[in-house]
Amino acid sequence: MAKASGSSTKLSKKAYDSKVSRVRQDLINLQIDLQESRTKIVLILAGVEGAGRGAALNTLMGWLDPRNVETIAVDEPSNEESERPFMWRYWRSLPSSGRIGIFVDSWYTQTLREETDSRKELNKLDDELHRIRHFERLLADSDTLVIKLWFHLSKDDQGQRLEQLRGDRSTAWRVTDHQVRAHKAYQRLSRTAEHILAETDRPGARWDTIESLEPKLRNLAFAQTLLRRFRAHHRRISKRNQSGPVKPSRIVALRPDGRQRLLELPLDHTLTSRAYENKREKWLGRLNRAIRQAHEAKRTVVFVFEGQDAAGKGGAIRRLTSAVDARNYRIIPVAKPTDEEKKHHYLWRFWRQLPRDGRVVIFDRSWYGRVLVERIEGFCYPHEWRRSFAEINDFEEQLHDHGSIVIKYWLQISKDVQLERFRSRETTPYKQHKINDEDWRNRKQWSAYETAVGDMLALTDTAHAPWSLIPANNKRYARLEVLRHAAKRISAALQE
Amino acid sequence: MAKASGSSTKLSKKAYDSKVSRVRQDLINLQIDLQESRTKIVLILAGVEGAGRGAALNTLMGWLDPRNVETIAVDEPSNEESERPFMWRYWRSLPSSGRIGIFVDSWYTQTLREETDSRKELNKLDDELHRIRHFERLLADSDTLVIKLWFHLSKDDQGQRLEQLRGDRSTAWRVTDHQVRAHKAYQRLSRTAEHILAETDRPGARWDTIESLEPKLRNLAFAQTLLRRFRAHHRRISKRNQSGPVKPSRIVALRPDGRQRLLELPLDHTLTSRAYENKREKWLGRLNRAIRQAHEAKRTVVFVFEGQDAAGKGGAIRRLTSAVDARNYRIIPVAKPTDEEKKHHYLWRFWRQLPRDGRVVIFDRSWYGRVLVERIEGFCYPHEWRRSFAEINDFEEQLHDHGSIVIKYWLQISKDVQLERFRSRETTPYKQHKINDEDWRNRKQWSAYETAVGDMLALTDTAHAPWSLIPANNKRYARLEVLRHAAKRISAALQE
Numbered sequence: 001m002a003k004a005s006g007s008s009t010k011l012s013k014k015a016y017d018s019k020v021s022r023v024r025q026d027l028i029n030l031q032i033d034l035q036e037s038r039t040k041i042v043l044i045l046a047g048v049e050g051a052g053r054g055a056a057l058n059t060l061m062g063w064l065d066p067r068n069v070e071t072i073a074v075d076e077p078s079n080e081e082s083e084r085p086f087m088w089r090y091w092r093s094l095p096s097s098g099r100i101g102i103f104v105d106s107w108y109t110q111t112l113r114e115e116t117d118s119r120k121e122l123n124k125l126d127d128e129l130h131r132i133r134h135f136e137r138l139l140a141d142s143d144t145l146v147i148k149l150w151f152h153l154s155k156d157d158q159g160q161r162l163e164q165l166r167g168d169r170s171t172a173w174r175v176t177d178h179q180v181r182a183h184k185a186y187q188r189l190s191r192t193a194e195h196i197l198a199e200t201d202r203p204g205a206r207w208d209t210i211e212s213l214e215p216k217l218r219n220l221a222f223a224q225t226l227l228r229r230f231r232a233h234h235r236r237i238s239k240r241n242q243s244g245p246v247k248p249s250r251i252v253a254l255r256p257d258g259r260q261r262l263l264e265l266p267l268d269h270t271l272t273s274r275a276y277e278n279k280r281e282k283w284l285g286r287l288n289r290a291i292r293q294a295h296e297a298k299r300t301v302v303f304v305f306e307g308q309d310a311a312g313k314g315g316a317i318r319r320l321t322s323a324v325d326a327r328n329y330r331i332i333p334v335a336k337p338t339d340e341e342k343k344h345h346y347l348w349r350f351w352r353q354l355p356r357d358g359r360v361v362i363f364d365r366s367w368y369g370r371v372l373v374e375r376i377e378g379f380c381y382p383h384e385w386r387r388s389f390a391e392i393n394d395f396e397e398q399l400h401d402h403g404s405i406v407i408k409y410w411l412q413i414s415k416d417v418q419l420e421r422f423r424s425r426e427t428t429p430y431k432q433h434k435i436n437d438e439d440w441r442n443r444k445q446w447s448a449y450e451t452a453v454g455d456m457l458a459l460t461d462t463a464h465a466p467w468s469l470i471p472a473n474n475k476r477y478a479r480l481e482v483l484r485h486a487a488k489r490i491s492a493a494l495q496e
Numbered sequence: 497m498a499k500a501s502g503s504s505t506k507l508s509k510k511a512y513d514s515k516v517s518r519v520r521q522d523l524i525n526l527q528i529d530l531q532e533s534r535t536k537i538v539l540i541l542a543g544v545e546g547a548g549r550g551a552a553l554n555t556l557m558g559w560l561d562p563r564n565v566e567t568i569a570v571d572e573p574s575n576e577e578s579e580r581p582f583m584w585r586y587w588r589s590l591p592s593s594g595r596i597g598i599f600v601d602s603w604y605t606q607t608l609r610e611e612t613d614s615r616k617e618l619n620k621l622d623d624e625l626h627r628i629r630h631f632e633r634l635l636a637d638s639d640t641l642v643i644k645l646w647f648h649l650s651k652d653d654q655g656q657r658l659e660q661l662r663g664d665r666s667t668a669w670r671v672t673d674h675q676v677r678a679h680k681a682y683q684r685l686s687r688t689a690e691h692i693l694a695e696t697d698r699p700g701a702r703w704d705t706i707e708s709l710e711p712k713l714r715n716l717a718f719a720q721t722l723l724r725r726f727r728a729h730h731r732r733i734s735k736r737n738q739s740g741p742v743k744p745s746r747i748v749a750l751r752p753d754g755r756q757r758l759l760e761l762p763l764d765h766t767l768t769s770r771a772y773e774n775k776r777e778k779w780l781g782r783l784n785r786a787i788r789q790a791h792e793a794k795r796t797v798v799f800v801f802e803g804q805d806a807a808g809k810g811g812a813i814r815r816l817t818s819a820v821d822a823r824n825y826r827i828i829p830v831a832k833p834t835d836e837e838k839k840h841h842y843l844w845r846f847w848r849q850l851p852r853d854g855r856v857v858i859f860d861r862s863w864y865g866r867v868l869v870e871r872i873e874g875f876c877y878p879h880e881w882r883r884s885f886a887e888i889n890d891f892e893e894q895l896h897d898h899g900s901i902v903i904k905y906w907l908q909i910s911k912d913v914q915l916e917r918f919r920s921r922e923t924t925p926y927k928q929h930k931i932n933d934e935d936w937r938n939r940k941q942w943s944a945y946e947t948a949v950g951d952m953l954a955l956t957d958t959a960h961a962p963w964s965l966i967p968a969n970n971k972r973y974a975r976l977e978v979l980r981h982a983a984k985r986i987s988a989a990l991q992e
Contacts, residue, residue: 024926032929054822062814065929066860067831073823078576078852104822171777173784281667288669318558326550326600327569335563339835356574364562430520433528433561 016216023223024063030230031064031100037237038097038343040144043226044106047151048189049182050161050175051212056151057102059219060226068098074105083298083357085402087135091351094139096343107132111196112189125192129199138391140204142345145233148205149225150197151212155186161213246378251448254386259454265469267414269477276476280319283483287323290490291360295328297494298357300404303486304366307411308449309439310421311472312479316411317362319479320486329360334369346370346380346388347395357403367392371456376448389459400464405493407486408465410453411472415446512712519719520559526726527560527596533733534593534839536640539722540602543647544685545678546657546671547708552647553598555715556722564594570601579794579853581898583631587847590635592839603628607692608685621688625695634887636700638841641729644701645721646693647708651682657709742874747944750882755950761965763910765973772972776815779979783819786986787856791824793990794853796900799982800862803907804945805935806917807968808975812907813858815975816982825856830865842866842876842884843891853899863888867952872944885955896960901989903982904961906949907968911942 011019034041045053061069072093081089087107095101111128139146153161162183165171182189201207208225212218253259294301303320305313321329332353341349347367355361370392375385396406413421422443425435442449461467468485472478507515530537541549557565568589577585583603591597607624635642649657658679661667678685697703704721708714749755790797799816801809817825828849837845843863851857866888871881892902909917918939921931938945957963964981968974 021926028926028929055818057822058814058818061817061827062810063926066810066827067829069829071822071826073826075823078574078579080574080576083574169781171781173781285665285667285669314558314562318554321557322551322554326553326567327571330567330569331557331562333563333565430517430524430559433524 010214011216011220016220019220020063020223023220023227026227027063027223027230028065030227030234031068033234034145034230035068035098037234039233039237040095040097040139040142040344041100042095042139042144042146043100043102044108044146044148045102045104045151046106046108046112046149047210047212048153048158048186048193049179050158050165051151051153051210052215052218053104053151055215056210056212056219056222057104060222063223064100069100069102070095071102071104072106074103074109080356084354085398085404087131087398088351088354090135091348094144094344094348096340098343107135108196108200112193125196126199129196132200133202133205134394136200136202136205138345138394141387143237144345145229146205147226147229148200148207149222150193150207150209151218152209153212155183155190157213158183158186246381249378249382251376251451253451254455255458256454258456258458259450261457262410262412262450262454262469265412265471267412267417267471267473269471269474271474271477271480273476276480279480280483283480283487284319284323287320287483287487287490290487290494291324291328293494294360294405294490295358298403299494300355300357300399300402301360301490302354302399302404302406303360303362304368304406304408305362305364305411306366306368306372306409306453307470307472308413308418309442310418310425310434311411311413312475313364313411315475316409316470316472316479316482317364320482321362323483324360328358329362330355331362331364334363334365346374347391350395354399367395368456368460371460372449372452373442375452376445389456392460393462393465396460396462396465405490406465407489408467409470409482409485410457410467411470411478413472415443417473418443506710507712507716512716515716516559516719519716519723522723523559523719523726524561526723526730527564529730530641530726531564531594533730535729535733536591536593536635536638536840537596538591538635538640538642539596539598540604540642540644541598541600541647542602542604542608542645543706543708544649544654544682544689545675546654546661547647547649547706548711548714549600549647551711552706552708552715552718553600556718559719560596565596565598566591567598567600568602570599570605576852580850581894581900583627583894584847584850586631587844590640590840590844592836594839603631604692604696608689621692622695625692628696629698629701630890632696632698632701634841634890637883639733640841641725642701643722643725644696644703645718646689646703646705647714648705649708651679651686653709654679654682742877745874745878747872747947749947750951751954752950754952754954755946757953758906758908758946758950758965761908761967763908763913763967763969765967765970767970767973767976769972772976775976776979779976779983780815780819783816783979783983783986786983786990787820787824789990790856790901790986791854794899795990796851796853796895796898797856797986798850798895798900798902799856799858800864800902800904801858801860801907802862802864802868802905803966803968804909804914805938806914806921806930807907807909808971809860809907811971812905812966812968812975812978813860816978817858819979820856824854825858826851827858827860830859830861842870843887846891850895863891864952864956867956868945868948869938871948872941885952888956889958889961892956892958892961901986902961903985904963905966905978905981906953906963907966907974909968911939913969914939 045057047053057071061071074089074093077089090107093101093103111125136146162175162179165174197207208229210218210221210225291301303317305317307313317331321331330353337346337349341352350363350367353361353363367388370380370388371385374380375382399406422435422439425431457467457469468489470478470481470485541553543549553567557567570585570589573585586603589597589599607621632642658671658675661670693703704725706714706717706721787797799813801813803809813827817827826849833842833845837848846859846863849857849859863884866876866884867881870876871878895902918931918935921927953963953965964985966974966977966981
């Protein structure tokens with residue numbers, strides 16, 4: 001796995017300067033190349049205490065162009081962080097296209113730091129490592145260059161180094177209590193670190209070791225390792241860029257049973273206006289109670305509304321929110337991503353919108369756009385949307401594991417009813433903004449959508465985040481179904 | 497001040513529907529117009545309990561195009577919020593160009609809510625109102641349409657309304673304890689509210705009152721008030737857009753004494769390499785101690801580095817950070833704003849970067865770009881950069897009032913030294929990325945910059961955030977000056 005760079009021999013100032021001058025030049029050039037190819041770079045600095053990560057980083061910052069680099073240090077989670085799934089704090093810190101994010105602390109820090117003082121249960125550690133592997137895989141899959149460096153010192157060298165610093169009045173302040181404790185526990189920490197490194201050394205997220213005894217050699221090894229990784233990545237993407245843009249392809253079902261489930265749904269229902277109003281008040285009341293209980297229990301409710309154009313998502317959402325204190329919910333209408341969002345993984349914009357514990361968030365369209373419009377219109381490569389079923393399931397599982405209640409609705413109407421509603425939108429002045437050419441274009445793809453929706457239903461209908469199909473030809477019926485179902489789902493989840 | 501809209505008479509369903517249909521159409525059209533003219537709209541919903549703000553908002557959301565609207569509800573501050581200046585939480589929620597931010601809770605909420613249970617000291621209230629006025633002024637000045645609505649009910653009507661809701665089993669859940677308490681304290685709250693409304697009813701941030709007895713009339717009044725304000729704003733900006741783009745104008749000093757101070761600074765100093773190294777370690781140690789003390793005292797240190805191109809900001813910053821734990825500082829290199837940042841007030845991107853309590857943040861260039869490059873290159877209107885001196889002073893005062901230590905450096909070099917460094921950058925391969933045509937263009941404006949810097953020094957050299965001028969012809973001398981000054985400033989601030 002980890003290759004050792006650098007060695008323990010001394011280097012003359014002259015030899016160092018000459019090497020540095022070359023390495024700086026190559027680093028800068030490659031940094032600019034990677035920036036122009038819009039690469040995201042995640043650089044993780046980990047290692048034993050006293051190895052001089054901070055000093056090495058400081059030197060590196062003088063060698064890189066700092067304008068597109070940011071240093072991310074993560075310490076004790078704030079309540080905004082601890083009231084969201086564990087990985088939220090790292091998602092929010094990821095670098096965007098063309099930028100380098102240097103994690104002085106990372107998703108490894110807590111794991112390693114806790115080990116300094118007490119031994120973690122093996123189960124918990126393995127869960128964390130599983131999560132880390134998944135996250136790094138997701139980054140690597142989405143063309144993030146993940147560089148993980150382990151700054152290494154032997155126990156003796158660590159001891160000597162701390163002594164040396166402590167011995168000089170002008171540097172004694174550099175030695176912290178944490179470092180002293182870490183030195184005492186060197187053997188144990190070292191075994192844990194080896195385990196962690198072995199378990200997270202995976203394609204696309206390899207560890208490199210930096211020998212850190214001699215500062216000059218350490219800095220050089222650091223820069224040379226970066227250089228090697230930059231260069232390899234640049235070669236890889238230069239090749240791939242020749243493969244050309246995405247072409248929309250024919251939509252073939254991965255899971256015909258999903259489409260079948262959709263087609264078998266009876267869409268027409270009758271409901272008198274009076275029966276609707278009576279039942280609505282009843283279910284609004286229950287829903288309000290359930291949501292207040294969820295709030296008190298600090299459980300967040302995440303609603304996802306998907307459905308064809310004109311299926312009535314907006315109306316259903318408004319009935320739903322009339323049961324919720326306006327201070328407690330937020331609707332996220334999902335349209336085109338902003339420029340900042342485009343420079344990130346497609347899930348980033350949704351992670352970004354996750355509320356703190358005990359809130360309600362309603363996505364009016366969602367991350368499922370990836371396997372619907374993006375698949376059908378060819379906005380991403382087939383291997384990208386195919387991969388996203390698993391990424392989405394994992395995302396929702398993280399929400400669920402954190403205690404959030406994930407409720408997903410697909411509102412289904414017939415093709416005739418859509419036509420009727422489109423026409424009514426065109427002729428009702430205050431509805432005209434709701435209809436445009438794109439809607440008519442999507443309508444032509446009706447059958448492709450049926451296939452894509454079918455696949456989505458079959459592949460993302462999980463125990464922790466099941467889909468509910470809502471027949472929506474009758475608007476009142478659909479709204480009531482949503483209220484009733486939401487009230488029941490939340491109450492049930494609170495009793496689990 | 498506040499104009500009353502709506503009245504207490506009943507309205508037939510038919511008359512209501514016909515009015516609604518007209519008002520919806522106009523609202524949508526104006527919303528789209530304002531969106532296209534990239535207007536930012538801040539809509540504040542305040543008022544007495546039980547007036548039905550939530551229901552009115554829900555109705556409105558059905559009338560507007562929700563894609564560019566977001567609802568902002570602010571409750572108890574998170575620690576990320578309370579560990580930053582008070583207004584941070586509102587800055588982070590401001591809508592960007594072309595969007596509407598509806599504040600269900602706003603900077604008025606806490607003020608009003610606290611009054612429900614206990615009476616606030618008049619001094620504290622007046623401070624808050626002063627801050628609010630300033631903030632709304634800043635918004636209005638930067639072309640944000642600020643609409644503030646007060647939903648009004650008389651005490652009797654409020655009582656009746658609560659009774660009515662409580663009497664019906666299906667709506668009883670809508671009445672909260674807070675509302676009951678607010679009803680009891682109606683008279684007192686009402687007097688406070690009148691005071692607050694009067695004190696914050698200012699040009700560009702007027703209050704409108706919505707009579708809220710009858711829901712249909714209330715909703716109509718709400719929509720009509722919006723319509724009126726949208727229309728007036730649209731008319732105003734349509735006129736102004738004809739006034740054309742900004743033209744760069746001749747740079748005339750506002751405060752020649754500032755430029756004089758700059759010119760009188762002796763720039764050349766000698767310092768042997770050995771003397772430098774000795775002193776550096778000493779001051780790094782002191783700085784480290786001071787920063788650790790600040791960290792423990794939960795005081796944030798905000799560094800601002802400004803200076804001519806090639807004045808040595810980057811090098812000085814790296815020496816400084818070598819005294820700080822890498823987990824504890826963040827460098828913000830300020831270059832062009834991102835697209836999201838461009839859609840906000842020019843200070844938004846800096847508010848966004850403020851760290852939590854006890855951290856160090858270093859701005860490599862800063863908000864002073866507004867009165868330097870933006871002034872000189874004509875990137876904004878003269879009335880805009882002129883206004884920003886006061887806005888910046890206020891911003892820094894908010895940092896200071898929150899407990900942050902604001903340290904600002906201007907690194908000054910002579911024109912000859914700049915030329916020397918430019919040439920060295922051009923001929924040293926790994927420095928070539930540091931020099932481009934823009935640097936040469938800026939150099940031609942040397943004297944204009946002297947004037948602008950002089951004005952900046954004179955107009956933003958405040959007691960809470962003074963400027964320090966650093967002679968920087970000798971790099972070592974400049975770096976040492978920064979270390980020494982920073983250590984002293986922080987220690988002194990901690991003892992205050």
